Amino acid sequence: MASQEIEALAGALARLPGLGPRSARRAVLWLVKRRETALVDLLNSLDTVRETLVECTVCGNVDTRNPCGICADPRRDASSICVVEDVADLWALDRARLFPGRYHVLGGRLSALDGVRPEDLSIGALLDRVDGEGVDGVRVDEVVLAMNATLEGQTTAHYIAERLEGRPVRVTQLAHGLPVGGELDYLDEGTLAQALRARKPL
The missing domain is CATH 1.10.8 (Helicase, Ruva Protein; domain 3)
Structure with a gap:
């Protein structure tokens, strides 16, 4: 013992x-x-x-500085934001080095069973980023919804798309080459690459 x-x-x-x-x-x-x-x-x-350890006040990523390394990187395309459910999804996508823009972490997904409502997620902060002046005067012109291919993930994506209606921004989502019920953190880079390349308007 x-x-x-x-x-x-x-x-x-x-x-x-x-x-x-x-x-x-x-x-x-x-x-x-x-x-x-x-x-x-x-x-x-x-x-x-x-x-x-701190949480980035811009995107919600976890890093040892604020803003995080991704938000502070001037080489990133500030006009494109990829929205993910949590930090693990952000890391999975960024590890593949396929998305040149910036990210936004919701902190979860809508779920009536778990009592997760829109106000429990950082959807308001996302809308503020879209409506704001943007980084270095660059306005956001594309929002990529990279929710997990689950019922709750797709419900969250549709809710955000509805909230973005009427704004001068293109809304796309990852292609459904992702396995239904799958989570981004467990997918290989080839699958992630295909899903990002085949994203389409929502």
Whole structure:
């Protein structure tokens, strides 16, 4: 039997996505065997992130600076915004390096069952970005709705499209080459590339 402290660490790791109790115990054992190197590096990294982690006030991304690296990058196309449900989706799309514009994180999706209403998401902030003067005087002319291909995701996309009606902005969405019920964070780059290339007006 391991000590209570080691079991507590294994329990904390087991709560992470993709790690069950057995995988967490293996990770703890690996860290304990390398406590002078790997464990120290991990603790230092966690401490640094804990102290510096902030949410971008422009797009909702998580970074160690505000605005985040994507919003602060002058090479990004400020006239195009890709709307995603959460930060994991933003990271998945940006990892593929296929979208040259900027992002907007909603912080979830509409769900009557879970009690998530439009005011619970950052839809108002998105509308403000579309209506505003834009970055460096560049107005937004395209909003790409990159919701997950679930019932709630598509409901959210249609709601946002309705809110954007009447504004001088082109609204597109990812093509339905995405598997129904699939989530962006689990898709390969080829699938993401095809979905982005085949986006169409909504």
